[in-house]
Amino acid sequence: MAKIQLTSDSRYRWQIALRVVAAIFGGYALANIAAILLSYLLPMPKSDAVMTGVLLSFAIYTGAIMWVFSVRSIRKAWMGLVVPSLILGVLALALRFSGVAP
Amino acid sequence: MKSGFRQSMSWVHTWGGLTVGWILFFVFLTGTLGYFDTEIDRWMKPELPKDNATMAQSLAVAETRLQQQATGAERWFISPPTNRDTPNLRIFWQMPGEDGKRGTTGNELLDSSTGEPVAGRATGGGQTLYRMHYALHYLPTTVAYWIVGICSMFMLVAIITGVVIHKKIFKDFFTFRPQKGQRSWLDMHNLLSVTALPFHFMITYSGLIFFAFTYMPLIVASSYGTGDEAERKFFDELFAEDDKAERANSPATLASLSAMVAIAESHWGENQVRYLDIANPGDANARVSIGRQLDSPLRASPELVFDGVSGELLNDKAAATSAPRTVRDTFLGLHEGLFANIALRWLYFFSGLLGTAMIATGMILWTVKRRPVQLKKANGPDFGHRLVESLNLGTIVGLPIAIAAYFWANRLLPVDFATRSNWEVHILFLVFLGTLLYPLTRRILRGWVDLLWVAAAAYGLLPIINAITTDRHLANSIAQGDWLFASVDLTFLCTGILFAVAAIKLQQRLHQTSPDPANNKKPGTVNKTDRHPISTQSSEAT
Numbered sequence: 001m002a003k004i005q006l007t008s009d010s011r012y013r014w015q016i017a018l019r020v021v022a023a024i025f026g027g028y029a030l031a032n033i034a035a036i037l038l039s040y041l042l043p044m045p046k047s048d049a050v051m052t053g054v055l056l057s058f059a060i061y062t063g064a065i066m067w068v069f070s071v072r073s074i075r076k077a078w079m080g081l082v083v084p085s086l087i088l089g090v091l092a093l094a095l096r097f098s099g100v101a102p
Numbered sequence: 103m104k105s106g107f108r109q110s111m112s113w114v115h116t117w118g119g120l121t122v123g124w125i126l127f128f129v130f131l132t133g134t135l136g137y138f139d140t141e142i143d144r145w146m147k148p149e150l151p152k153d154n155a156t157m158a159q160s161l162a163v164a165e166t167r168l169q170q171q172a173t174g175a176e177r178w179f180i181s182p183p184t185n186r187d188t189p190n191l192r193i194f195w196q197m198p199g200e201d202g203k204r205g206t207t208g209n210e211l212l213d214s215s216t217g218e219p220v221a222g223r224a225t226g227g228g229q230t231l232y233r234m235h236y237a238l239h240y241l242p243t244t245v246a247y248w249i250v251g252i253c254s255m256f257m258l259v260a261i262i263t264g265v266v267i268h269k270k271i272f273k274d275f276f277t278f279r280p281q282k283g284q285r286s287w288l289d290m291h292n293l294l295s296v297t298a299l300p301f302h303f304m305i306t307y308s309g310l311i312f313f314a315f316t317y318m319p320l321i322v323a324s325s326y327g328t329g330d331e332a333e334r335k336f337f338d339e340l341f342a343e344d345d346k347a348e349r350a351n352s353p354a355t356l357a358s359l360s361a362m363v364a365i366a367e368s369h370w371g372e373n374q375v376r377y378l379d380i381a382n383p384g385d386a387n388a389r390v391s392i393g394r395q396l397d398s399p400l401r402a403s404p405e406l407v408f409d410g411v412s413g414e415l416l417n418d419k420a421a422a423t424s425a426p427r428t429v430r431d432t433f434l435g436l437h438e439g440l441f442a443n444i445a446l447r448w449l450y451f452f453s454g455l456l457g458t459a460m461i462a463t464g465m466i467l468w469t470v471k472r473r474p475v476q477l478k479k480a481n482g483p484d485f486g487h488r489l490v491e492s493l494n495l496g497t498i499v500g501l502p503i504a505i506a507a508y509f510w511a512n513r514l515l516p517v518d519f520a521t522r523s524n525w526e527v528h529i530l531f532l533v534f535l536g537t538l539l540y541p542l543t544r545r546i547l548r549g550w551v552d553l554l555w556v557a558a559a560a561y562g563l564l565p566i567i568n569a570i571t572t573d574r575h576l577a578n579s580i581a582q583g584d585w586l587f588a589s590v591d592l593t594f595l596c597t598g599i600l601f602a603v604a605a606i607k608l609q610q611r612l613h614q615t616s617p618d619p620a621n622n623k624k625p626g627t628v629n630k631t632d633r634h635p636i637s638t639q640s641s642e643a644t
Contacts, residue, residue, distance in 0.1 A: 036324045046325055047339035051426040053321045054314045065259050069114045070107050
């Protein structure tokens with residue numbers, strides 16, 4: 001925390017801004033996509049699966065936010081959100097359009 | 103980004119917490135008062151006696167009034183005065199809507215002995231304070247829900263990162279180094295946070311769940327589609343409202359409600375009926391659901407469902423259904439604490455205060471930590487630093503003063519003043535605005551002393567204002583054993599004393615130091631006499 005002064009140039013500010021955007025919007029996207037896939041996969045009635053997904057989405061969101069700020073490189077922070085979002089998103093779409101999910 | 107995991111989490115904790123700290127303080131304090139919303143309601147309507155009517159009386163009065171006000175309604179809802187939440191008989195109705203829209207609704211508090219709506223001064227009461235903690239004020243509700251939701255999400259992250267950055271959470275818990283400036287504030291912040299950690303986590307996560315479908319609409323939409331129709335389908339399935347009776351559109355007389363209540367009481371015991379929910383009253387397909395008092399955190403009541411025309415018992419519904427719904431209802435029930443008896447209610451109240459104080463100490467810690475560096479700057483502290491210091495004072499002491507002003511307004515505005523309940527709230531926010539601006543006019547520590555004294559007077563004088571303006575003052579309420587009124591007055595008095603103690607302490611330390619610590623602070627020489635009252639940088643501070 002105290003080291004902020006040492007690196008407080010515009011580069012540092014951009015780093016922070018990019019991470020904040022990744023955490024808030026990227027994390028939100030990942031939380032939603034993961035919860036949607038979960039709601040398709042859980043072996044319970046549809047409404048219960050959706051409820052479970054909604055309940056867990058905030059925990060996933062929290063985890064994603066902490067990930068973004070914990071990794072060293074900003075590229076890794078973004079990739080850690082984008083790659084799982086894409087994989088889980090494609091899976092969810094496949095389940096949906098193959099008719100397995102509602 | 104930073105050297106290690108713990109350091110980066112510490113950064114998130116510090117800056118995330120600071121960003122939304124003031125709104126969280128507002129949410130936590132008004133929400134904490136919400137645990138005594140009904141008690142505050144009653145204190146703010148001193149004309150109203152407690153309703154001691156029998157169940158039969160209440161039912162008769164409610165049914166007559168509903169027939170008058172809402173014939174042909176889609177739904178009636180009666181809450182007899184059998185528990186803390188409804189000290190007075192309450193009725194609610196909803197008329198049939200057209201083209202799939204919700205119909206108009208209405209609700210009234212009734213006097214069981216006269217059958218008329220209860221009188222008493224117009225006031226926002228405890229409900230208005232309670233509502234502010236999730237709907238704020240002067241804002242469209244959806245906007246307010248999102249603001250509070252985003253802040254709650256920050257809070258959740260702050261709680262988890264706060265735990266993570268603690269290597270020695272138990273050792274730190276038992277560490278308190280008083281009179282050591284920054285270390286003391288850190289120790290206090292840790293103590294407050296760890297003591298009620300389960301409460302802080304529960305209240306934040308469950309707060310998000312209350313409006314989860316607003317915050318995370320895509321999850322429902324991905325299975326059910328968008329629009330009102332899809333949403334209704336989801337809720338009907340989730341809440342298993344499959345025994346909803348369709349309107350027959352042929353009139354029929356409603357069977358005796360007291361007979362149904364008698365059956366319910368034979369199942370559950372006396373005074374166990376919390377509400378009567380009547381679907382399609384006056385129709386051949388009327389249904390009466392009678393709900394039981396809450397005695398566990400599970401928010402839903404067990405219900406008995408009756409045929410509203412024959413009076414026959416159709417269904418004995420357990421409160422819980424599926425596991426996910428039970429998890430949700432338990433979270434919401436724990437958050438609201440409606441089931442809590444008086445001892446547990448006070449525990450809720452103090453836990454809420456611990457959370458409020460945790461936020462306050464966290465924000466003070468932010469300024470205390472930076473103050474020594476800021477004071478050494480050639481042009482004095484930065485604008486940003488001064489802004490945080492001023493907002494801290496204006497919020498941490500200012501909001502309690504503003505809430506006291508709300509109670510003053512309740513007693514001092516003329517009883518027949520037409521818009522008095524709106525003005526109670528306007529006065530709250532005008533005073534809050536004043537306390538936010540006040541720190542700009544004073545040196546910050548002088549400002550703290552001044553506002554602490556104002557808060558002490560604002561609360562300490564409330565029992566006196568109450569005694570002058572009503573006959574339900576402390577002496578009377580203690581003599582009559584009216585513990586609700588006595589408790590509210592005594593709580594005001596204690597709050598006033600606590601603020602006075604804080605003011606005296608701070609004033610003493612201010613006198614011990616030189617008038618302007620900014621000018622004679624030499625780097626590296628920290629001794630007792632030179633010590634800054636709030637922001638001393640102790641020798642071991644990092």
